[in-house]
Structure formats: C-alpha cells, structure tokens
Amino acid sequence: MEISVLFFGVLAEVAGTHRKHYSGVSSYADLRHRVEDEFPGISGYNFRIAVNNRLESDEPVLSDGDEVAYLPPFAGG
C-alpha cells in the first residue's frame, strides 16, 4: 500500500517534516514500526492517530492511498 503520513505540532518538529510518503506498507503495525524506526523521537510523545481525517482509537485497517496523521494533544482556542 502507498500511505501518506502527516505530522503535526511538536511531532512535525521532532520528525523535521510535515509529510512523509511510505510505499509497500503491509499494515498499520508495519507503518508504525517504519515511522518509529525513522523518527525514534516520536515515541516519547503522546499522540493519537487519524486516518483520512477520522480519529482511530484501535489499530486501524489501512487501505491503499490512506492518509495517516500523527496528532499531539489538541490545543486550540
């Protein structure tokens, strides 16, 4: 699967990028390992995952072309 990963807030700073593309992703677990291997600093932060703009509480099932966002705790207002 081709998956786009977006980083926001402090996580964009830790990753040094706002967007990263991954090819040949087999599952969410595979993606998570690849992201955390590439950006080990991320695992030290609290975050939630959204897939295609929707928050996921459990491990999501990904489809080709999905956009996975790493979201630190919200701080609007």
Next chain:
Amino acid sequence: MRLIEGPVTPEIISGIISKGQQKTECGAHAIFLGQVRNDIVEGREVKAIDYSAYEEMVIMEADKISKTLLSEFDDVAWIEILHSKGEVPAGRISLMVFVSAGHRGQASKACARAVELIKEKLPIWKKEIFSDDSSRWRENE
C-alpha cells in the same frame, strides 16, 4: 468554520456581526472572543502564539460541532466559528464564536458549549513564542 491567517481582526468580527443581523428572526447573538495572553513563563513573556492546524480535519470536526449544537439547542439558528492559523501577537484575537438564536438563554449556553468543544475536538496546536524568541509547545489545560 473558517481558518484565518493571523489575527481575527475587528473588521472580520464586524463582518460576522453584520451577517448575524440579517437573521431577523433572531433576538440574541452570543459572541466569544479568545485573545492571546502575554503570560509570563519562568521570567519570559509570551509575545505571540503560532497556531498550526490539520485543516481538512478542523473543517470536518467544526461542522460536526455545529450540527451537534444545532440539534441540542433548538432555538439556535446560526453558528460561526473563526480560528487563527499562523502567528497571532499577544493582545490580538485568535478565536471567535458567534451564535445566533431566538432568545438569549440558548445563545449563551450554546456559545459556551461551542468553546469547550472547540478546545476538545479541533486538531489545532499552539506554540508560544517568547520575547527572547525562544518557544514552547503548549497544551490546553
């Protein structure tokens, strides 16, 4: 819902009030304005907040908030939310919530509820910029 680059200016706010006035069936408009505060943190003064947002999701979630409030408060006719993205200096407005209703009770309650939901649900982040140009990411309390 609109994301505004920089501060929500008095001109923008005035435009929303004018739009609210066209709702002649409404007898009340409740307005909430959130302003960037010049907090002092360990001797450093906040001179601005730099807001970033997951824009597509902000628009979707704000739409859900509006729909929720319109169903919870049957006297409410219109809800508009404006939030800044990018840098907003201390003393300038970064959030406007405008609620029009038939009567003041539901206008005020729905407006207060909207502010709580905005803080809880909208994927927006803020980085405080201090007067010495250092910065820190800030979470809502």
